[in-house]
Amino acid sequence: MAKIQINGRKINIKQKINLSDLLKKYKLDTKKIALELNGEIIPKQMYKKRILKNKDNIEIVHFIGGG
Amino acid sequence: MQKDNLIIDKKKFKSRLIVGTGKYKSFKETALAVKASGAEIVTVAVRRVNILDKKKPLLMDYLNPKKIVYLPNTAGCYNSIDALRTLRLAREMGGWKLVKLEVLGDKKTLYPNMIETIKSTKILVKEGFKVMVYCSDDPILAKQLEDAGAAAIMPLASPIGSGLGIQNKVNISLIIKQSKVPVLIDAGIGTASDATIAMEMGCDGVLINSAIAKAKDPILMAKSFKDAVIAGRNSYQAGRMKKNFFAEASSPLKGLI
Numbered sequence: 001m002a003k004i005q006i007n008g009r010k011i012n013i014k015q016k017i018n019l020s021d022l023l024k025k026y027k028l029d030t031k032k033i034a035l036e037l038n039g040e041i042i043p044k045q046m047y048k049k050r051i052l053k054n055k056d057n058i059e060i061v062h063f064i065g066g067g
Numbered sequence: 068m069q070k071d072n073l074i075i076d077k078k079k080f081k082s083r084l085i086v087g088t089g090k091y092k093s094f095k096e097t098a099l100a101v102k103a104s105g106a107e108i109v110t111v112a113v114r115r116v117n118i119l120d121k122k123k124p125l126l127m128d129y130l131n132p133k134k135i136v137y138l139p140n141t142a143g144c145y146n147s148i149d150a151l152r153t154l155r156l157a158r159e160m161g162g163w164k165l166v167k168l169e170v171l172g173d174k175k176t177l178y179p180n181m182i183e184t185i186k187s188t189k190i191l192v193k194e195g196f197k198v199m200v201y202c203s204d205d206p207i208l209a210k211q212l213e214d215a216g217a218a219a220i221m222p223l224a225s226p227i228g229s230g231l232g233i234q235n236k237v238n239i240s241l242i243i244k245q246s247k248v249p250v251l252i253d254a255g256i257g258t259a260s261d262a263t264i265a266m267e268m269g270c271d272g273v274l275i276n277s278a279i280a281k282a283k284d285p286i287l288m289a290k291s292f293k294d295a296v297i298a299g300r301n302s303y304q305a306g307r308m309k310k311n312f313f314a315e316a317s318s319p320l321k322g323l324i
Contacts, residue, residue: 007118009118027121028118032127036156063113064112065097066087066089066110067276
């Protein structure tokens, strides 16, 4: 088990899941989001290569209505 | 006749109206209003995904980013670091390079912090962004933004969401006259006639959110703004008559019985 934080919420994950797995778990379409891992923007093609580890901090954003 | 397009960073747009997508009752209403406005560019905000609600509808499901240009904004950012972070994320989301920068300075007035705005513009331009910049109506600062490489200058007419219309026509005119990049009024427009006035003054375009979204009938108001912007642009290009202090009869006096 690893403890990570997504958008300010603490969650537990199984060991050895990558960012792509995480997005699938939350049913998020990679085309519609952008992601920061520990403050660094991760390019979409790297999602499968980045394995999550304990204390990782993830921010996932998308577009909403705005002026 | 040459086509009268709005040109931003070499890209041509037929519509001179940009609309915001905030404050609507639903995404459906947003989509209908955008359609009625005829706008080809819409502003959007970047926010955290709600990871707990997997079924929540997304803006992208209602406004297809392949059919309409998304202009990501930095609304809610009060310093350069946050604004840069937001726009870099927006770019990663789907390659957006055309962006709207707004760095705010005060929560009550939402007036721009021009020092942070100019600083951010310089960095974004270096990183290859095409930056449309929300700014104060100070001609000197507007010139500095243009020199920093802004793709468009977007002074406020009055505070964001206030609907007070154009408060300082002289300054807006000075900015229009001196700028070589497009000047668009961003913020403060209250009703369609305000947009016509802006266009008659020679603005290249207007950006409207609250005046449409907060109208009793946002979809009809969106159409009204579409017409108002076209009317104002045509009027500007037609060139208005001279003002006289005294009357001048429209009917000839010759042949009067």
